[in-house]
Amino acid sequence: MRNNHEIDYRIIGEEMQYVEVELDPQETAVAEAGAFMMMDDGIQMETIFGDGSQQQGGGLLGKLFSAGKRLLVGESLFMTTYTNVGQGKKRVCFASPYPGKIIALDLQRLGGRVICQKDAFLCAAKGVAIGIEFQKKLGTGLFGGEGFIMEKLEGDGMAFVHAGGHVTERILQPGEVLKIDTGCIVGFTANVQYDIQFIGGIKNTIFGGEGVFFATLRGPGTVWIQTLPISRLAARILQYGTYKKKEEGSVLGGLGNLLDGDGW
Template sequence: MNNHEIDYKIYGDDMQFVEVELDPKETVIAEAGALMMMEDGIEMETIFGDGSGSAGGSGLMGKLFNAGKRVLTGESLFMTTFTNEEHGKKHVSFASPYPGKIIPMDLSELGGKVICQKDAFLAAAKGVSVGIEFQRKIGAGFFGGEGFIMQKLEGDGMAFVHAGGTIHKKELAPGEVLRVDTGCLVAMTSGVDYNIEMVKGVKTALFGGEGLFFATLRGPGTVWIQSLPFSRLASRVFAAAPHRGGSSDEGSLAKGVFGMLNGD
């Protein structure tokens, strides 16, 4: 295997974290801010991009190119590596950013590539390449919100993806079609053909409350769907918060929810 082989354990139910066990010199990469805790003997390092060196070359320009691609997905230019520099096994844990589930994905069993929402990636074994996947129809992608740019995880190691609410894993048969709200689509294997389509019927688009676009997925392949995208949770909380007037109880509740989401 090209990737570091890591063992892991997931704790919790709705507010989960994943504990990764590192053998000596093994490394795991993660998004900035994902760290929950780590044992003594693990060294942190901030790097450009994902450190895989799988695209754009290994020189300075290649690293800048890989890091620059991450900006298009709304992520930081940098990622963090955690390496076990001791002789025994060490553990490092990464927490989910909001209520939901952590999905472990063995890329070697999923065709070596998984496409996921741009903010779904949490952590992975070093060697996993974190890139971008462009929607083919640029116009539909721009107006389709989450459907325009997605991340792609490539390699043969473990990757951990986070999603909100309950996660439903569905196997699509060849030619089977599934239409999903663009925000509810978490990830899919590379064999799934996907597109962003406009909802037919002006009345449905304006009064249906489901937006103007949805993702059309065609099998064969595996898809992961979330019941509560963070964008939907945030919009409902914002809509319920009193902007002008409103009772003090409602204001206190809204402040409490926002404080909880912000970690205050």
């Protein structure tokens, strides 16, 4: 038996996905305000402080501390709940903010806890706690970049996270180690050990375009990996939007500028 609300869902789309959550009467989903796409009549929206989970106890001070920690992973102090106050089933939809995939996480099947990258959370059944996870090891803290402060989803309900590009799931056996770019990690189950490792060798240090540090994930557990971190996508867009001429992306080369009247 679940303590969190038990919701049905389906994920729709290919490159720009959204998740449709089906709510029975009095069932509630919770999401960041910017994730909302559309909903049926009969669903009531309400802004709440924090995530509405039972873990935010201890009165106002406890709720303030729990919600305030979420600012460290780029999330808001406030979230929005969507409750079916009508008769029969109602649907509410939440959209991914950039091209990629939405991953459905059944926390009850995944040990009750999943660690995710910052900004990964999309929506969840009410009762799922959304907090932060500090990586305490020195190497992780100094060189982890995107992986130092991560998001933590706890509970026994459904939660949904989004990732960039294609997403693959990898199940690690006990003691099995996966070496991965820190930005390509979407999330992993709580029993996976996470650390940062230095890539030795002067050639890697000087010429290695991927950087000199990568993450190591040690099993057992499940890992979700994305092919296109949003930071990598944003860097490329910024690069080409500021100083790259259009001939670099044109089959006509420099002739494309002349035909458009841009000159040289």
